[in-house]
Ligand code: 5GP
């Protein structure tokens with residue numbers, strides 16, 4: 001379910017613009033508005049979940065986590081990144097600013 005108070009849900013709904021690089025049934029990926037690497041993309045599940053640690057410790061949670069990281073690899077492949085970093089900030093104390101799960105994919109050095 002989309003949450004319209006959430007900036008990433010609004011991007012997913014097409015209400016806010018983004019530079020999209022990938023989309024499938026469950027995920028979207030777009031360039032970070034304040035890139036911290038030559039290529040910095042956010043991989044975002046369409047389902048609104050606030051943070052990574054909210055995925056339950058169940059098979060379903062495991063499937064969703066797996067799909068998120070599989071998609072991060074796919075997006076890196078689509079972008080032609082040979083090597084890259086993935087980062088997930090979890091919770092305020094983990095530096096999370098946008099409370100809709102996302103994986104940072106950063107690369108493009110050298
Ligand atoms: P966090 O710290 O939550 O892991 O990272 C959130 C990221 O989202 C930040 O790197 C920030 O630059 C990016 N961001 C915040 N608002 C927007 C936006 O409206 N559009 C895009 N493309 N990125 C955003």
Ligand code: ZN
Nearest residue numbers: 006009048100
């Ligand atoms: Zn959301």
